[in-house]
Amino acid sequence: MSREVEGTGAAGTGVDLGHSSREEGAGEGELSLAQVAEVATLARLGLERGELEQLQKELSVILSHISAIAAVNTESVAEMARVGETANSWREDVTTPSLPVELVLANAPARQGDHFLVGAIQE
Amino acid sequence: MTAAVAGTGNWSITRLAQALEKKELSSEELTGAALDSIDTWEPALHAYLSQMREHALDSARASDRARLADEKVSLLSGIPIALKDVLCLENQPVTAGSRLLEGFTSPYTATAVARLKAAGMVFVGKTNCDEFAMGSSTENSGYGPTGNPWDPACSPGGSSGGSAATVAARSVPCSLGTDTGGSIRQPASLCGVVGFKPTYGRVSRYGLIAFASSLDQIGPFTRRVEDAALLYREMAGADPMDSTTLSDPVEDPVPQLSAGVAGLRLGVPREYMGSALSPGVRAAVEAAIALYQEQGAIIEEVSLPSTDLGLSTYYVIAPAECSSNLARFDGVRYGNRLPSELAPLTEMYLETRRKGFGPEVKRRIMLGTYVLSHGYYDAYYRKAQQVRSLIANEFSTVFSKVDALIAPTSPSVAFPLGAKSDALSMYMCDVLTVPVNLAGLPGISIPCGFEDGLPVGLQVIGPRLADAMVLRVAHAYEEASGWKDEAPKLPHTLTTGEAL
Structure with a gap:
């Protein structure tokens, strides 16, 4: 993957999903397996092939339902940015x-002194 | 069970509080009876993920001591309550129904919970829910589903299924749940209890494990509308720990509860009475509308044309927010880290999240990540936020003509566990509740009859900040109808000791 996102999720919006990933036979409006795999990578979900295939089907069905909003005329309608x-x-x-440091660290999977301990950041 | 507690299972909080005040009953007796009832029902329901017997009895005794010493105590002091397991209570476990958080202990207490604790309420346990509150049946819990007290082979609804089930079973007089797309109102409907979602921003979300922050709201399950008003009044109000809480003064709903509906204009949205309703739900809701009319309400048919876009809009916005909120569960600071030995960071992220999250949570994180990604953001997220405005505006227009809306809560009654195997059919359960969250409005579900022995819920929806009006309209129906005294019977298998 050429682009990295901060953190483990993909809360940001500056990530390109590889629109050219059509080689795995996805129809119009459906997700290809490669796209699903890329989303899983962005979301740091580490899914196995079976899960990816299942999600390819399920997400395509859900997205086709969701796409009902595409037909709505929202010209000059403001986004509801807050409730x-x-x-x-x-x-x-x-x-x-x-919170006291000890309390914050109490649920840590691993710690070193007053820090959270994790494995190597660069491989 | 002591003689004093016998038969109090159907009592309102007010009546229990009066008995506590007159020392006819102690909180220790009441709490003990609640804990025993929970134990009796648990084999059929699995409504709890953790119980706090000793903690509860200690709190109960403290409340009794305060009353015996004639200290000034809250009406709510000594009343047992259960908490949905997405709410933090210091030094107690909280899992959000996820295996990822198994073994996690809350380092602090949620504001809503802290306010009830300050009032002297007694916490008996943490209730089962769909993982991270994502679901409509409690079947997405990482710890197994909850049963419905009216028929344990059926779902109690979700995501706050455990909280609804334990109140329906008369084990506790009240519980807390959270409602992001209907997760209080739908299980209240399916379990035949009262479930109230306040206006967005009325109750602090601090200490609630977030699912979709612009939609989540904490609210009570009770058996009486008045009890819901009492709990709401105690929890509502601005909180410096949640910047989305509203600074508007909280209107006390209790004094106007009995004001009735004579002369009020009640709207029935035609889109909520469509063909998707089961015959029994339609009949029960139509009978409720007629009863309102008899009480002097002016019934008007109204239209909310974008109702059918609610689910599509919700399933863009909620997963988008969830994909962001759940990024924090990465194995660094809390939760079950995998692999257990120190592994390179990326490998740890992937393993922890792959094994820690269940299928529905992964599905929503995937959906949310997709709709927020470059090239799709405008088509999905931005568009959904615009449609959300349309939906909110339609409600505003309608509320310029009517005081409140009445409608079904769920298109059908409780369904058998395992009956809705695909994600989309499960999502459809919330078709009549999600628009209310999108617009940030107050809504309540109250019992309004039965279909084939399973409860039907009536939904009352009000304008923003009209929480008191919603409770008043609900109370008028509750008083005029007789449903509040209907209780499920303990399953035969439990009374005879037969194996389930």
Whole structure:
């Protein structure tokens, strides 16, 4: 994969999904197996081939249902970026107590001193 | 069970509180009876993921001591309550129904829970739910499904199935759930109890394990509308720990509960009464509408034309938010890390998430990641946010003409466990509840009859911040109808001791 996203999910939107992945026989509006595999990689899900094939079918069905919204005329309709009228919630920039370090680390799978311990970041 | 507790299973919180206040009953007796009832029902229901017997009895005794010392205590002090296992209570386990969080202990308490704790409520256990609250049947729990007290072979609905089932079984007078697309109202409907989703932003989400942050809302399950009002009143209000909570003052719903519906305009959205309704649901809801009319309400048919787009919109926005929220479950700071020995970071992410999440959670993370990805964002996410505006605007237009809406909660009654094997047919369960979440409105489900021995739910929907109006309209029906006293019977197999 040529592009990496921050973190483990793909919450960002700047990720290209490889639109050319049609070689595995996906029809119009359906996902190819390669696309499903790429989404799984972005989502850090480590899925096996059987799961990918299952998801290819299921996601295609769900997406075809969801695509009903494509036909809706939304010209000049604003996106609902927030629920209700609250725009921003401001407060003074003051430091308040945090959870104690010991409590935060209590559920850590592995720790070293006051840090979370993980394996090698670069292979 | 002591003599004092016998027969209190159907009592309202108010009546229980009066008995506690007069010392006719102790919280220890009441809590003990609740714990015993839970144990009796558990083989048939599997409503709980963890129980807190000692913690509960300690809290109950503390409440009794306060009352005996004539300290000023809340009406809610000493009342047992169960918590959906997505809500944090300090030093207690919370799993969100996921194997990934097996063994996790909450380092702090959710604001909504803390407010009930401060009122002296007694927490008896954490209830089963669909994994990370994603589902409509509780079958997506990593720990096995919950049964419906009216027929344990049927689903209690979901995702807050355990919370609905334990209240329906009369084990506890109340519980908390969360509602992202119907996860309080739909199980309340299927279990024949009251389930209230407040206006988005009325109850703090701090300490709730997030599924879709612009939709999630905490609310109560009870057997009486008044009880739902009491719990809502205690939990609602601004919280500095959740910047989406509303600063508007919380209107106390209790004083106006009995104001009735005479002269109120109640709308019936024609799209909610479509052909998808089962005959028994339609008949029960039509009878409820007639009863409202008898009470002096002015019934008007209204239209919410984008209703059928609700599910499509929801299944873009909710998975998108979930794919972002669930990125935190990566094995670094908490949860079951795999492989157990120190492995390269990427391998750890992939293994932890592949083995930790169940199929529905993976499906939604995949869907959400896809709709947010470059090249698809405009077609799906941006479009869905626009359609969401349309749906919210249609509600606003209708609420300029009517005070509240009445409609079915679920198109059908409880279905057998295992009956909905494909994702899309399960998603359809929420067709009448998701628009309310998309628009951020308050909604409640109350019992309104039966079809083939299984409960039907009536949904009341109000404008933003009209939580008190929703409760008032629901209360008027509850008083006029007799459904609140209908209770499921303990399954024959449990009373005779036969193996299930």
